[in-house]
Structures are given as C-alpha cells and as structure tokens.
Amino acid sequence: MTGQPPPVHGARVEVVGLGASYGRTRVLDSVRFTVGPGGWLAVIGPNGSGKSTLLRSVLGLQRHEGQVRIDGVPTTGLPRRERARLLAYAPQLPVLPEGISTLEYVTLGRTPHRPLLAAPRRVDREVVADVMARLELESLADRLVVTLSGGEQQRAVLARALAQRPRVLFLDEPTAALDLGHAQQVLDLLDGLRRQDGLTVVTTLHDLTLAGQYADRLTLLAGGRVVAEGTPAQVLTPEILSVHYGARAHVVSGPDGPAVLPVR
C-alpha cells in the first residue's frame, strides 16, 4: 500500500422532481432523494424500474426534468470540468477503450484535475497507485484493459472513478461481475472512504442483502417512481419485496443490517 492521498470531503446531493422519458415512454416520474456528506444511498428496484436512468439523469448524461443540487448549487450551471471534479460515475456496462493499458485507463480518472494535455503529475501517479493497490490491480497494470476479465474490468472502472477523487461517487451495480470476496472488498473500501473522508456514495444494487448491510438509506423504485424509502430495515420487509419484486423472501435482521433469504 502506498501513502494516503489527500482526503476529499463529501457533498450533499439533493434531487427534486426528477423525470425522464424515452420517446413517449415515461420511465421516471417525480423522483426525489437527499443524501448528505458521508451518506450511502442505495437505489434498488426490479429490472426496468429506472435505476440506471436515474443515475444517468442525476449526472446530466440523460435528458431529464427536475433539479439536482450539489451542496445547494444546481448542477445545470456547472461547467463540465467542474462537474467532473465533483462527481464520478462507474456505469453498469462501460465501453472500455482499445489499445490502452489498465494503468493508462485508471490514470484517465485524473483528467479533470490536471491541465489539458499535461503529463500526469506526481500527485496523479500517487493517487492512481493508491487506488490500484486498494483494488488489487497492480499486477494487471500493463495489461490492455480490454483483455481483463469481467470482474477485473469492473474493478478497473471503479479504480478510474476513485482516481477522480470525487466528492460524490455514483456506481451502477458495482458488484454485478464480482465474486463474493471481491464484492465485499469493494464495498468495504467504499465504506472506509465514506467514513474516513466523508465521500458521498450513491449506488444501484441488485443484491438486497449487500444493499441492506452497507447502505444507510434505501430508495426503492418501481415503475419509475419512489415507492419506499428509509433505513434498510424499513424498506427490506417481506411485504414490500412481495409487492414490488413479486418475490418470496424471509428477512433476517443481523448486526450489520437485514439479510434477504429467498424462499422456494
């Protein structure tokens, strides 16, 4: 492990009246949530409920209505570079560039912080080395990033987002391609960053047990609307899972939050 990079401080994210459509099909309506510095909000919901569209809208990557404020400042007025210094995003299905190494790919995360076309500075190299060590990517540094396995690519995408040293991190299904140990490693890393540095974390998560054990608030989307929100224990109930997922499940409470056990 290398020396600690300078700390970042999380920001408050407020989303009000968010709506989005694809053509004439409305996929998000009147969505609102707030997450404070150091908070971890997991957006959950069945397939097609609008989770990815919500993240993309909040990041300004998608046409939408409504307002997104970071520390009270509407993001619509923020220059793109300033927005990239505040907010980082790891998409569910990233398109990785051909012909560049994993190290070069992760270093792209430093772009918003350094002068255009300038070579990486010492601080950039230190931040990149730190996140690559934390995500066990050092031995893959020289491999073409497109040749990594699915789970290795997912860790590289997360490393690039962390190298950005954002104040808010948006992750779409960050553990989808990871085995259980690597999923816990990534979630523990995020948990450490939010507790130590106050990084604000917003993730979508299909694994409801992991969502319940790591996030401090859950927002449940169904049909593009918020149908439940609160602490994991408030949202992860057998009734809510039955109504909105059509799922049969027991919910077992544990010291780190509820665990969802599917019932045959």
Ligand SMILES: Nc1ncnc2c1ncn2[C@@H]1O[C@H](COP(=O)(O)OP(=O)(O)OP(=O)(O)O)[C@@H](O)[C@H]1O
């Ligand atoms: N580019 C698009 N054009 C048309 N419809 C789209 C497009 N992208 C998404 N949709 C639709 O919008 C709805 C919400 O999709 P979205 O990907 O946001 O859901 P999700 O909750 O992230 O789903 P999943 O859990 O399956 O990843 C779905 O009905 C989807 O089919």
